[in-house]
Amino acid sequence: MKQHSYQVVITDCDHGSIEEEKEVFARIGAELILAQVREEDEVIRACKDADGLLNQYALLTRKVLEHLPKCKVVARYGVGVDSVDLKAATDLGIIVANVPDYCIDEVSDHAIALILSLVRKTAFFNAKIKTGQWDFRSGIPIRRIKGKTLGLIGSGKIGLEVAKKLSSFGVRAIAFDPYLKTGPQGIELKDFDAVLKESDFISIHCPLNDSTRHLIGEKEFKRMEKKPLLINTSRGPIIDEKALIHALQEGLITGAGLDVLEKEPPDSVNPMLAMENVILSPHVGFYSEESISELKRRTAKNVSDVLTGKWPGSVVNQEVKGKARVPMSG
Ligand code: NAD
Secondary structure, three states: OOOOOOEEEEOOOOOOOOHHHHHHHHHOOOEEEEOOOOOHHHHHHHHOOOOEEEEOOOOEOHHHHHOOOOOOEEEEOOOOOOOEOHHHHHHHOOEEEOOOOOOHHHHHHHHHHHHHHHHHOHHHHHHHHHOOOOOHHHHOOOOOOOOOEEEEEOOOHHHHHHHHHHHOOOOEEEEEOOOOOOOOOOEEEOOHHHHHHHOOEEEEOOOOOOOOOOOEOHHHHHOOOOOOEEEEOOOHHHEOHHHHHHHHHHOOOOEEEEOOOOOOOOOOOOHHHHOOOEEEOOOOOOOOHHHHHHHHHHHHHHHHHHHOOOOOOOEOOHHHOOOOOOOOOO
16 A cells, blocks of 8 residues: 555535645645544544645634644635634644635726726616617716726735726726835825725725724715725625615715625615615625636645645744744745
8 A cells, every 4th residue: 555655634625626636745645635524523533643734614723733743734725714723723833824815816807897897887788688678878877987096995915906907997096005104006095084085986905804894884985075986895894784775875976896795695685686886796706717726726735835844835823933843944
């Protein structure tokens, strides 16, 4: 029987194939096991001999990690690492890695798709034609895109891409981002009020946390002087949805394009489902065949890097440096 150099376990994942992961681990002669376990005791049983883990939803609590004496690395599929007890991992010398940037193109394209569709009314006309109405006048007025101002709330990786891509349409970008001192590449930083006041399109790209929950509410809608289009591809609760519905009903904004909602999926009585100037999508911004394939390959690579003594592309618990269970170069 073939001797494997390492054992790697995928605790759980909801993607159909693990071909990318298999390819990565074949290169280092590691055995790969797909466990599909979620419960604490099952996870311990399935992973007790593992040198490395790939993880999606299964909770890697302190108890679980304490029962994995050989585990050197946990790589999470995606950005968030809420499923892993980071403090426990650090205490035990287990490196935790993630992939923070596998879908920047997808989400930025999606935000732009929502803006373009709202401005050119493609979803609106499509629905009209399919109920027998062929008349461009039903969509009047339509405004020119060139020369408009895009206001970003959060100007990190995705916000920057939205601004860069829309600049080729002749759109100027301004941004509110309290953690940046200077605006990245062609984006003018402004205070929150100025972005609300001056923008024709407002696109949200900050993370959801205590300071951004309901960042856009009743007061903020009243300060939007240009009746902008509001785009959210970040997280639903950043917008107070009751206030958004009210703003749409009162005409304080021209329309909304939302990939994320406070409640996903929305209740069947959500008034936005009947609004022609609202476009919804089912939290799909992250997804393309290519982004998922890249996510799988890079998550596996994070584990294989550690097992072969290299720091992975993105380490979440930086404090583990100096006490990792495996000798690392660099
Ligand atoms: P990022 O960390 O590169 O950028 C976030 C930016 O927001 C940072 O520049 C940060 O300084 C800024 N910020 C933080 N707090 C802020 C505040 N109170 N007001 C304004 N700006 C603030 O993140 P990213 O990769 O650009 O991703 C942005 C968000 O997109 C993520 O947090 C996530 O919620 C969302 N996302 C959604 C999908 C999807 O499928 N729809 C997929 C991936 C990411």
